[in-house]
Amino acid sequence: MTDLQELQQRMAKAVMQPLTAREQMRRRNSAGQSNATEAAQFIRPNDQLTSFERLEIYNRQYWFRLFSNFEEDFPGVQVVVGRKRFQALMRAYLEAHPSTSFSLRNLGSQLVSWLDKNPAWTEPHSEMAIEMAGLEWAHIEAFDNAIWPTLSVDARSQINAESQLTLQPHVRLLEAHYAIDDALIAVRNESGSRDTSSNNASTGHVSKRRRALREMKRETVHIAVHRFEDTVYYRRLAAEDYRLLLALQQAVTLGDAIDIAFDGSLVPEHERPAYLQSAFAYWTTMGWFCTPPVDREGKGDS
Amino acid sequence: MPANRFNGFTEYGVGIGLRVPHYQHILAKKPVVDWFEIISENYMVDGGRPLTVLDSILEQYRVVQHGVSMYFGSSDPLNREHLKRLKALVRRTRTPWLSDHLCWGSVDDRYTHDLLPMPYTFEAARLTAEKIRQVQDFVEVPVVVENVSSYAEFHVSEMAEWEFLNEVVERADCGILLDVNNIYVSSQNHSFDPRVYVDAVPAHRVAQIHIAGHSKFEKYILDTHDHPVLDRVWGLYERAIERCGPTATLLEWDDRIPSFNEVHAEALKANKYLKAATTGESKQGNVLEYAR
Amino acid sequence: MKKSMKSIMLSAAVGGMLGLPAVALHAATPNSAPNTVSANGQYLGQTAFTGLSAKDKHSCKGKNSCKGKGGCKSSDNGCKGKNSCKGKGGCATDGSKMPG
Numbered sequence: 172m173t174d175l176q177e178l179q180q181r182m183a184k185a186v187m188q189p190l191t192a193r194e195q196m197r198r199r200n201s202a203g204q205s206n207a208t209e210a211a212q213f214i215r216p217n218d219q220l221t222s223f224e225r226l227e228i229y230n231r232q233y234w235f236r237l238f239s240n241f242e243e244d245f246p247g248v249q250v251v252v253g254r255k256r257f258q259a260l261m262r263a264y265l266e267a268h269p270s271t272s273f274s275l276r277n278l279g280s281q282l283v284s285w286l287d288k289n290p291a292w293t294e295p296h297s298e299m300a301i302e303m304a305g306l307e308w309a310h311i312e313a314f315d316n317a318i319w320p321t322l323s324v325d326a327r328s329q330i331n332a333e334s335q336l337t338l339q340p341h342v343r344l345l346e347a348h349y350a351i352d353d354a355l356i357a358v359r360n361e362s363g364s365r366d367t368s369s370n371n372a373s374t375g376h377v378s379k380r381r382r383a384l385r386e387m388k389r390e391t392v393h394i395a396v397h398r399f400e401d402t403v404y405y406r407r408l409a410a411e412d413y414r415l416l417l418a419l420q421q422a423v424t425l426g427d428a429i430d431i432a433f434d435g436s437l438v439p440e441h442e443r444p445a446y447l448q449s450a451f452a453y454w455t456t457m458g459w460f461c462t463p464p465v466d467r468e469g470k471g472d473s
Numbered sequence: 474m475p476a477n478r479f480n481g482f483t484e485y486g487v488g489i490g491l492r493v494p495h496y497q498h499i500l501a502k503k504p505v506v507d508w509f510e511i512i513s514e515n516y517m518v519d520g521g522r523p524l525t526v527l528d529s530i531l532e533q534y535r536v537v538q539h540g541v542s543m544y545f546g547s548s549d550p551l552n553r554e555h556l557k558r559l560k561a562l563v564r565r566t567r568t569p570w571l572s573d574h575l576c577w578g579s580v581d582d583r584y585t586h587d588l589l590p591m592p593y594t595f596e597a598a599r600l601t602a603e604k605i606r607q608v609q610d611f612v613e614v615p616v617v618v619e620n621v622s623s624y625a626e627f628h629v630s631e632m633a634e635w636e637f638l639n640e641v642v643e644r645a646d647c648g649i650l651l652d653v654n655n656i657y658v659s660s661q662n663h664s665f666d667p668r669v670y671v672d673a674v675p676a677h678r679v680a681q682i683h684i685a686g687h688s689k690f691e692k693y694i695l696d697t698h699d700h701p702v703l704d705r706v707w708g709l710y711e712r713a714i715e716r717c718g719p720t721a722t723l724l725e726w727d728d729r730i731p732s733f734n735e736v737h738a739e740a741l742k743a744n745k746y747l748k749a750a751t752t753g754e755s756k757q758g759n760v761l762e763y764a765r
Numbered sequence: 766m767k768k769s770m771k772s773i774m775l776s777a778a779v780g781g782m783l784g785l786p787a788v789a790l791h792a793a794t795p796n797s798a799p800n801t802v803s804a805n806g807q808y809l810g811q812t813a814f815t816g817l818s819a820k821d822k823h824s825c826k827g828k829n830s831c832k833g834k835g836g837c838k839s840s841d842n843g844c845k846g847k848n849s850c851k852g853k854g855g856c857a858t859d860g861s862k863m864p865g
Contacts, residue, residue, distance in 0.1 A: 273579075276847055
C-alpha cells in the first residue's frame with residue numbers, strides 16, 4: 172500500500188463517519204479512538220482551527236451533501252415515515268450504503284432492498300414506505316434511462332409465441348398496495364407550492380398530507396412509470412397488463428407471458444384477443460418495445 | 474497566450490455555468506452568451522431531458538465540459554465506466570478541452586462527492602500526473618486541471634500548493650483551469666499571499682479561469698458558489714489576466730441561483746479586465762489589494 | 766387454454782403491434798380501442814384511442830425550475846443537476862456570517 176493510499180483511506184474513514192445529533196464530528200470514532208488525536212496525526216492545525224476542526228469541515232460537508240440529495244430524491248418516503256424518522260432512516264441507509272458511483276444520481280439505488288431488510292426504520296408503515304421508495308427510484312430511472320430504437324415493422328411481423336420482447340429501459344413496473352402514485356403527485360405538488368408559502372403553512376400541509384397518506388385504504392394498484400417526450404408519467408395498468416409486461420421484462424416468451432397475464436383473470440375469454448390487440452397497439456404506439464443495443468447491428472431498425 | 478494548445482487554440486470569452494433554473498430562459502430567449510460550461514456528470518446519463526436540453530443548447534452555443542468526480546489524485550485506478558461515459562459526452566459536445574479538479578474524493582470505490590485536498594508530495598504528484606495522462610489519452614481532447622478550495626493541510630506535504638500544481642502539470646504536460654476564487658479561499662484558510670500563488674502559475678498553461686462567490690464564516694471561508702464575486706477575487710482575476718492574457722473565463726453560481734440575467738451580468742464584469750489586457754491598460758491599484 | 770384460442774390471442778397481440786384492424790384477426794370484438802382500467806386495476810372495457818390518456822398521470826407539477834424543451838413543469842428528479850463542485854455546510858450554529 173502506498174503512503175498516498177494509506178492517507179486517503181484514513182481521511183475517507185474519518186470524513187465518512189456519522190455526525191453527532193448536533194451535526195458535529197464525533198469525539199470518538201467507531202473504534203473508540205479520539206478523533207482529535209487521529210486528526211492531529213495527519214492534519215496540520217493553523218492559528219484559527221485545530222486539526223479536529225479542519226477535519227470536521229469535511230466530515231460535515233460530506234453528510235450535508237448526501238442529505239440534501241437524498242431528501243430531494245425521496246420526498247414521498249419522508250412524508251410516509253415523518254420528518255424525524257426519515258432523518259434517522261436516511262443516516263442509517265447512507266451509512267450502510269455509501270456512494271459507489273461517480274454520480275449522486277445513484278445514491279438511492281439500494282434503498283428499496285435496504286428498507287426491505289430493515290423494516291424497523293419504517294414501522295408501522297413499512298409496506299407503504301417500501302412501495303413509495305420503489306416508486307421514487309423508478310421515477311429516477313424513468314427520467315434518464317435510455318430509449319433504444321423501437322422494433323421495426325419487419326421485426327414485429329416476425330414475432331411468434333417463442334419471441335422475447337424487450338421493454339424500453341425507462342419503463343418501470345410496480346405493484347403496490349396503496350395508491351402511492353396519487354400520493355406522490357400530491358406530495359410533489361405541495362413541495363412545489365411550499366416554495367412560496369410560509370414555513371408554518373407548509374408544516375401544516377405536510378402533517379395533513381401525512382395523515383391523509385397514512386389513512387389511505389389498502390388497494391392493489393399496478394403502475395407503469397415511463398417517459399414520454401422527456402416527461403415522466405405514472406400510468407395505471409390492469410393486473411393483466413402488469414403481469415404480461417413484467418413477464419416480458421423478465422425475458423419470458425410472448426406465448427408464456429400471455430398465459431401468465433390471464434391466469435385467474437376476470438376478463439372474459441372471448442374478449443381477450445381484442446384486449447391484447449388493444450394493449451399491444453398502445454404499447455407499440457408508445458414505443459415500449461425496442462431493440463437492445465447488442466442486437467442493433469444484426470437486425471434492421473425502423 | 475489566450476488561445477493555446479491546452480484549450481484547443483480557442484478564444485472563448487466570458488461564459489457561465491449551465492444550470493437547470495436557467496434552462497427555460499436560455500431556450501426561450503436565446504440570450505447572447507459566449508459559451509456555457511456544463512458539469513459533465515449531470516449529462517453522463519443514457520437519455521431523457523438532460524440530454525435533450527443539452528442538444529438544444531449545443532445547436533446554438535459553445536459548450537465546455539467540467540467534471541467533478543474524476544479524482545485524478547485518488548490512489549484508486551480510473552473508473553472505466555466513468556471514462557467511457559465521459560468520452561461519449563465529449564463526442565456529443567465537441568468540447569475543445571475538458572477540465573476536472575486537482576484533488577481526490579474516492580477510495581476503495583467509495584465516493585465522497587467532495588473535492589478533497591491532496592497531500593503535496595512528489596509521490597502524489599507522480600501518480601496524479603500519470604492519471605491525467607491516461608484520461609487525456611482516452612478522451613482525446615486536452616485535459617486541464619483546476620486548483621480546489623481547501624480547508625485542511627497535511628503534515629506530509631513537501632511543498633506549497635502552487636508548487637504541487639506546477640509539478641503535476643509539468644509531469645502530465647496538461648493545462649490549468651485557474652480558479653482565482655479557490656486561490657483566495659485557500660489563501661484565507663491557510664494564511665498565504667494569494668498573489669504569490671497567481672504569480673507562480675505557469676501562464677502559458679492556463680487554458681481557462683474560474684471566478685465565483687464564497688461564504689465567510691467565523692474561522693474559515695467556504696467555497697459555496699452562492700454569491701457574486703468579491704472585489705478581492707476580482708483583484709486576483711485582474712492579476713491573472715495581466716499574466717496570462719485574455720483567457721476564457723467562467724462564472725460559477727451553484728446555490729441560491731438568481732435570474733439568468735443577474736448571473737450573466739456578474740460574469741460580464743470580467744470584460745472590463747479582459748479589455749484592459751487587450752489594450753494594454755493596467756489597473757495596478759486594484760491588483761495590489763490583497764489585504765486579508 | 767385451448768390451442769386455437771391461444772393462437773388467436775397471439776395473433777391479436779402481434780396484430781396490435783402491427784396496427785392491424787381487429788377484424789383481420791377474427792377476434793371477438795371488432796375494434797382496437799384501448800383497454801380501460803378502474804382505479805384499482807379492474808378491466809372495464811375499451812375506450813377511444815388517443816395516445817397518452819388520463820391514465821398517464823403527469824408525475825410532476827409545481828416547480829418551474831425544470832421547465833425545458835420537454836415541457837415538464839416539474840420537480841423531476843435528476844433535473845436538479847445533482848453533481849456540483851460547490852462547498853456544503855457551515856450552518857448557522859458555528860457563527861456563520863455572510864461575506865463582508
